[in-house]
Amino acid sequence: MDRPDWAPEGIDLTRPSVARAYDYWLGGSHNFAIDRDWARQVLAAVPDLRLMAQANRAFLHRAVRFMVDQGVRQFLDIGSGIPTVGNVHEIAQRAAPGSRVVYVDIDPVAVAHSEQILKGEPGAAVIMADLRQPSAVLTHRATRALLDFDRPVGLLLCSVLHAIPDADDPYGMVRELVKPLPPGSYVAISHGTLDDLVEEADEMTELAGRTTTPITGRPRAEVERFFAGLELVEPGLVWSVLWRPEEPDETFERPGRSGFYAGVARVPG
Numbered sequence: 242m243d244r245p246d247w248a249p250e251g252i253d254l255t256r257p258s259v260a261r262a263y264d265y266w267l268g269g270s271h272n273f274a275i276d277r278d279w280a281r282q283v284l285a286a287v288p289d290l291r292l293m294a295q296a297n298r299a300f301l302h303r304a305v306r307f308m309v310d311q312g313v314r315q316f317l318d319i320g321s322g323i324p325t326v327g328n329v330h331e332i333a334q335r336a337a338p339g340s341r342v343v344y345v346d347i348d349p350v351a352v353a354h355s356e357q358i359l360k361g362e363p364g365a366a367v368i369m370a371d372l373r374q375p376s377a378v379l380t381h382r383a384t385r386a387l388l389d390f391d392r393p394v395g396l397l398l399c400s401v402l403h404a405i406p407d408a409d410d411p412y413g414m415v416r417e418l419v420k421p422l423p424p425g426s427y428v429a430i431s432h433g434t435l436d437d438l439v440e441e442a443d444e445m446t447e448l449a450g451r452t453t454t455p456i457t458g459r460p461r462a463e464v465e466r467f468f469a470g471l472e473l474v475e476p477g478l479v480w481s482v483l484w485r486p487e488e489p490d491e492t493f494e495r496p497g498r499s500g501f502y503a504g505v506a507r508v509p510g
């Protein structure tokens with residue numbers, strides 16, 4: 242297969258990548274046939290998947306704007322993906338010029354594309370790192386250069402924790418990432434779930450197992466555990482479309498079909 246200019250060498254093209262499929266669902270072009278085939282199979286199993294991805298992305302945008310309103314000016318966006326529409330630094334900087342963002346992703350295509358977008362952008366950087374090694378993210382040169390951990394930080398973990406199986410202790414990772422955040426920092430989490438996708442669950446689980454990052458959809462109580470020790474802001478942990486919508490969302494026949502739980506919490510103190 243011909244490798245386009247934007248694709249780094251050595252990427253795994255034998256298995257679909259969720260990052261690149263997500264890009265396809267959101268209308269981007271940084272994906273390969275193997276990703277598109279898989280993404281279409283998922284769409285056949287769950288026709289609303291594209292809308293779910295858009296609703297998750299819209300939650301991320303609202304969460305960033307909320308954090309900016311609370312005075313947050315620096316963001317750590319882990320599992321940032323292939324930014325297609327509305328990058329976090331654009332949203333944050335539009336609301337508060339000078340805001341800083343560190344993007345983190347494990348996928349080389351996501352990182353290569355982000356590097357292109359961020360050329361000449363002093364307030365933002367992307368690093369290739371694994372959420373499963375929080376200290377590598379926190380101590381990375383770019384993180385230390387751009388983020389000041391004496392001031393509030395917005396930690397974004399959107400649509401990524403379901404890529405970490407329980408055996409890898411995702412709760413421990415979140416604790417480690419939250420530990421250095423000063424009071425007044427915020428954490429936004431969105432998390433895929435099969436709670437209201439009962440009929441599609443088996444096929445989804447089988448399809449997810451074929452990717453480079455298999456997915457663990459968690460029930461609500463298990464997603465809420467990620468916020469232990471933090472103060473969830475209103476309206477708490479809810480379906481993505483119900484988290485402070487700018488107008489009532491009528492995309493889905495019921496909110497649970499949005500497929501994602503979402504919440505934002507404050508670091509107390």
Ligand SMILES: C[S@@+](CC[C@H](N)C(=O)[O-])C[C@H]1O[C@@H](n2cnc3c(N)ncnc32)[C@H](O)[C@@H]1O
Nearest residue numbers: 260263320321322346347348371372399400404
């Ligand atoms: C579905 S995208 C979400 C993008 C964005 N956060 C959003 O909500 O719109 C999930 C991203 O998480 C990344 N990812 C998966 N496992 C990861 C890990 N262990 N460390 C860092 N990133 C990871 C994937 O490569 C992908 O780009």
